[in-house]
Amino acid sequence: MRYLCIVVFALFSSGVAASTLDLPRATEIQLNSIAETLESFRADCDRFPSKVEFLELARIDGKGCKSAHYLRSAQLSDHWGSEIVYEVNDGSFNLLSVGADRLRETSDDIVYGLKERPWRSAYRDAIDPRDDFVDRWRNVIALIVVVAAAMAIGGVIQRRKSRRKQ
16 A cells, blocks of 8 residues: 555656646746757857757767767657757747647747736647646645555555455
C-alpha cells in the first residue's frame, strides 16, 4: 500500500499532472527554450545561427560554436507536429509555431517574444483569466482522487491477503 502511494506520487511529480498544460502554453514554453539556446549560440559566436545551422543543432554535435548547443530534434516541431519556423534578420531572429490549424499567418500562430499574445483568443482554453487557477486545482483534485483510489485498492488487497491467511 505504502509503495503504491509512492508510485502514484512519483508519476505525478514526474510530469503526468503537468500534461494538462494546454498546447498553446506548452508551445510558448518550447519557443522560450529554443530562444535561450539561440541566445547562448550568439553569446559564443557573436551571431545567430543560419537556418541550416539551426537545423544542424538538433542533428549533430559539431565543433566550435555548435558544440555546446545541442537541441533535441523533437524541439524543432511544435505540439501539433509542425516544424518550428526560424528566421534570422540582421542581428535578431523570429520563432513561431503555425498553431493548431497548421497554416501560417493566421490568428492562432504562436510567435516568440510578443507580449500581447494575440493567439490566446484563438484557443478557447486560453480566454479565461482564471485558467491558471483552474489548472492548478484540477491537478490537485486529480492527485487526491488517484491517491484515494490507490489507498482503496491497497486496502482491498490487504484485506484479501489477511482473509487468505485465516
